[in-house]
Amino acid sequence: MSTYIxxxxxxxxxxxYDLGIRLLTLGRLGKAYDRLTxxxxxxxxxxxxxxxxxxxxxxxxQKGAKVKGIDINPRMLETAQARVKAANLAQNIxxxxxxxxxxxxxxxxxxxxxxxxxxxxxxxxxxxRFTLKELRRILKPGGLLLIADEARPRTILKSLIISPLRMxxxxxxxxxxxxxxxxxxxxxxxxxxxxFDIVSSKLNRSETFLxxxxxxxxxxxx
Ligand SMILES: C[S@@+](CC[C@H](N)C(=O)[O-])C[C@H]1O[C@@H](n2cnc3c(N)ncnc32)[C@H](O)[C@@H]1O
Numbered sequence: 001m002s003t004y005i006x007x008x009x010x011x012x013x014x015x016x017y018d019l020g021i022r023l024l025t026l027g028r029l030g031k032a033y034d035r036l037t038x039x040x041x042x043x044x045x046x047x048x049x050x051x052x053x054x055x056x057x058x059x060x061x062q063k064g065a066k067v068k069g070i071d072i073n074p075r076m077l078e079t080a081q082a083r084v085k086a087a088n089l090a091q092n093i094x095x096x097x098x099x100x101x102x103x104x105x106x107x108x109x110x111x112x113x114x115x116x117x118x119x120x121x122x123x124x125x126x127x128x129r130f131t132l133k134e135l136r137r138i139l140k141p142g143g144l145l146l147i148a149d150e151a152r153p154r155t156i157l158k159s160l161i162i163s164p165l166r167m168x169x170x171x172x173x174x175x176x177x178x179x180x181x182x183x184x185x186x187x188x189x190x191x192x193x194x195x196f197d198i199v200s201s202k203l204n205r206s207e208t209f210l211x212x213x214x215x216x217x218x219x220x221x222x
Pocket of ligand 1: 050055076116117118119
């Protein structure tokens with residue numbers, strides 16, 4: 001019953017997304033985003049993939065970064081714009097309705113940081129491969145790739161235990177974004193294969209959530 005009520009609240013508008021995600025993750029997602037964006041520096045050019053309502057973009061802009069957030073969902077972007085205006089950060093953030101498949105339009109070596117929260121798990125295998133290849137190109141040498149996303153547990157037992165929760169999360173994301181999620185398997189390996197060095201890769205205890213920091217080789221040390 002409480003799940004039904006939560007869904008009804010969330011269905012009404014993406015502006016409910018932040019409240020919903022806070023409830024669903026018991027505030028842990030926000031802490032993960034704080035940890036990841038602590039690596040962003042003033043003046044960095046930052047790209048936020050699947051920026052949604054702007055949770056990561058706002059954190060980075062508050063640190064003095066110049067942020068470009070891209071997302072395919074115009075309603076999420078509208079909510080993000082309103083939040084940016086309310087936070088008086090419009091001069092630091094630009095939101096663009098754009099999918100990851102259009103990343104090839106971005107200039108080579110134009111960002112110090114690329115970050116993504118809960119978006120990689122909404123991509124198809126092909127999109128994920130393409131995205132990693134393009135991120136390697138558009139990041140400056142030494143630039144950082146910061147990812148927080150759903151992971152697939154490594155053991156069958158853990159997978160079975162969390163499957164009801166995952167189903168709930170899939171419905172939740174579908175209501176908000178009309179897309180579904182695919183918990184990521186071996187993301188650190190895929191990121192390494194795409195030509196990044198893994199700086200840190202941290203799974204939570206149930207192995208359902210991954211925080212990943214990777215670096216494009218060369219240039220800048222953080
Ligand atoms: C679960 S939401 C997360 C939003 C935000 N990053 C956050 O953590 O609050 C995932 C977002 O990714 C966006 N998205 C999904 N597929 C995408 C794609 N191919 N290109 C760009 N954005 C995409 C969705 O529209 C949605 O806003």
